[in-house]
Amino acid sequence: MKKENSMYICKECGYKSVKWLGKCPNCGEWGSLEIEEEKDINVGNKKITKQIFSEEEINKKIISFNEIEMEDNFRYKTRVKEFDRILGGGLVQGEVILLTGNPGIGKSTLLLQMANEYTRYGEVFYISGEESLAQIKNRGERLGIKNNKLFLISETNIDKIYEYVAIKKPKVVIVDSIQTLFSENSESTAGAPTQIREATLKIVDVAKKNNICFFIVGHITKDGKVAGPKMLEHMVDAVFNFEGEEGLFYRILRSEKNRFGSTNEIAIFSMEEDGLKEIQNSSEYFISERNEKNIGSIIVPVLEGTKVFLLEIQTLITEGNPIGIPKRVVQGFDRNRIQILMAIGEKRMGINLGNKDVFVNIPGGLSIKDPSADLGVLISLLSVYKNVEISQKIAAIGELGLRGEIRKVFFIDKRLRELEKLGFKGVYVPESNRKEIEKKQYNLKLIYLKNLDEFLERI
Known part of the structure; x- marks a missing residue:
């Protein structure tokens, strides 16, 4: 029988209840609530649960911030x-x-x-x-x-x-x-x-x-x-x-x-x-040996925590089954994000992929979550779609909006320094990062872009 002044506590998440429940409302576990007795004392007209200490014990527990060594x-x-x-x-x-x-x-x-x-x-x-x-x-x-x-x-x-x-x-x-x-x-x-x-x-x-x-x-x-x-x-x-x-x-x-x-x-x-x-030198480790120019391959500097990794984005477009659902095979990238980027590419760059099979791969086993890789994905797709080679000494940095605008990227200096260290010659960067970039010197050709229309004019 449940004793007075006791609570049921979930052994999984610590949720407390005054009555027994078969399923914990907080974590959803079944049969996890166990009874635990608590000591109550009266303060005025209210009952509160409290552990009583002596004044000496309290003084030992409460320490001034400046006294901590x-x-x-x-x-x-x-x-x-x-x-x-x-x-x-x-x-x-x-x-x-x-x-x-x-x-x-x-x-x-x-x-x-x-x-x-x-x-x-x-x-x-x-x-x-x-x-x-x-x-x-x-x-x-x-x-x-x-x-x-x-x-x-x-x-x-x-x-x-x-x-x-x-x-x-x-x-x-x-x-x-x-x-x-x-x-x-x-x-x-x-x-x-x-x-x-x-x-x-x-x-x-x-x-x-x-x-x-x-x-x-x-x-x-x-x-x-x-x-x-x-x-x-x-x-x-x-x-x-x-x-x-x-x-x-x-x-x-x-x-x-x-x-x-x-x-x-x-x-x-x-x-x-x-x-x-x-x-x-993990960036060099994940970049495979590549020819001077490739179709459907580009390097993007992505941020993982505080470190920059240079990863390769590879894409492939093939003719799909005319009566079937086109394939969208993605490895190392968010599949939903790829769908959004394909929609932007179709609307802003004329990349019609409606009945084609699309494959996107990040070699090496790492996954990209950094939105700064958006521009690299679309450049890679456009390269395959129009059969245009990409120099392997050029990288791309930029997050894309639905209107085709290229948005500002954070920690741009760390990304550019990593590209510079590994001998890259040029990089596409957002125009909105120009003020920050021009404060420093880089041994890179910096190609500023406001939107995808400007990119199409350059190719």
Whole structure:
């Protein structure tokens, strides 16, 4: 029976209700509301829920902003610059990071390499609930790791892990994986939402109290989401996703949440026999060897977080089935955006694609979300449609409006510097960026465009 002064709380999202509900109105989970007693005290004629502390305890908890001291070594850095960059400049003391990815993608390999790097600052614990210590040692030897400050622990009881970490106080702890941990305070099995929530709460608690950094490995479902309650992603400081596809020997580390750095950052690593290697010049890596002039291919500088990547846009137009629905095959670009750009091209540039099959591809496996690639897509389509070659030393920057206008693009200087660095000769840029561009000098031929009509006049 429900006791007085108690609430039903959703174990998935924390939603509170005064009565039991079969389905949580907030997150939509079934059977997730559990009873939790609360202590009430009277204030005037109202009842409020409150935890009572002594004045001494309150004074310890409430600290003046100016009294808080920070250590000089606030961030831990490695010799892997791309990894430090995606963290926001290094690993912040007390930070808790969730690393997700498909099975076998290389999460454990990456973290074991980083664990070896962080031993420069002190002891590092690698806690595994999935592999034996001998298996981890075998991988470490393959990576060339020999380190007396790196300690391996095989444990799945979060209460014991809490004690180990609180007593020994290592600088960095790696937990592989959160789905294998369990607490004796919960009757559910390891991997259940309540167990994941309980384990993460303890990890965050010991991390913040002792300024210990944690990397937590999290499995993902077939839908690509983190297995467990959505609350897990809110509890940690950063969420990184490790991506890769079969047949490709590189891996992408993507920042989806970061309290101490930029989101939507990506870092590229190549999978080698002796571990993962960073690719610093990623733009050159993704640009394939091309002829001096090509039909239907152009380079666009797109922004991912704070870094510029030069990616190639390839298009192909073929005759479709006259009695069938024309194909629109898109890889690495938003399909709905392609439909809009095709409509703009038909209206403003005379590209009639109504009964033709259209194929758009971004080689290399990366996806473009930056709207500054719009102009490049239409130039590529026009090149194929009119069978006109495009110089591979010319790039395009510009977001398109429905009226055919070429809109202003942000961070234009970073994009132009990246093109300049890789030896490009010219670039189409929006006229609205002219004032910003003319303040600096570039070793590029800058072709300013207000709209698509001006582009058609130049070709």
